[in-house]
Amino acid sequence: MALSEQPAERHRQVAGLFTDRVRGTSGWDVPAPVAGWTARDVVRHLVEWCPGFVAAGAGVTLPQGPSVDDDPLAAWQVHRDGVQTVLDDPATAGREFTNPHLGSLPLAVAIDRFYTTDVFMHTWDLARATGQDDRLDADFCAELLGGMTQMEEVIRSSGQFGSRVEVPDGADAQTRLLGFIGRDPSWSPGLVGER
Structure with missing residues (x-):
């Protein structure tokens, strides 16, 4: 399935595949391809860095779920749904995102360019760590x-x-x-x- 060029739909597709890999994970403490990380750390990275990114750049607060230590799947799902809500709402998706290193661009473009691509690449990490389909x-x-x-x-x-x-x-x-x-x-x- 080809990925959409639209930020909201591409996030839905990419995050959907990552969700499948999270659901397919039975052991959270197995090593991951990133040195020093476990499967749980892959989820932790995505759940923890994005909220600060969108808050600092666009003043948008994402919902916070349970700790990744307590429930990686629920933590991921709350986070994923929060990002998707931002992208699906034209009022937030079109909000200006400003960063001293990146300049100014629509929030949806910033999320797509920096966060959704990160989810895409870390899908391989989680899949490979847990023996799932990593294509x-x-x-x-x-x-x-x-x-x-x-x-x-x-x-x-x-x-x-x-x-x-x-x-x-x-x-x-x-x-x-x-x-x-x-x-x-x-x-x-x-x-x-x-x-």
């Missing part, structure tokens, strides 16, 4: 990689991404994107501590 939309992988490659120096200096992992020539878009953001596409929980 991502190939076209969106290629689109993200194309945009990020043009800003590699800025991306690397932000500290938000690990060092590039080399992948084989001719690798598919998902593998190339994972390598670009510092993930080892062949990572598995069984390899943790064995390298």
Whole structure:
């Protein structure tokens, strides 16, 4: 299924897939592909950074659910629904988002560009950590990689991404994107501590 170009619908699709992976997780303390993280930390990251991002940039307060430590699924669902409500409401989606590093843009565009793409990429982390289907939309992988490659120096200096992992020539878009953001596409929980 191709992902929508509309921020509200794309979030619905991307967050829906992540929700499926959250529901399919039976062990929250298994290691994740991000060094030092567990499956629970993948959810924690998404639930915890976005509220400050939208509050600081647009003055929008997202609802707060239970702690990720107590109930990762409920914490994610409350957060996901709050973001979706913002995107579905033209009054909040069109609100100006201002950030000293990003300038000004509509809130829906800021959420789409920075948060929804983060959910998309972390879907692989959670799926890989928990042994679920980790395939991502190939076209969106290629689109993200194309945009990020043009800003590699800025991306690397932000500290938000690990060092590039080399992948084989001719690798598919998902593998190339994972390598670009510092993930080892062949990572598995069984390899943790064995390298």
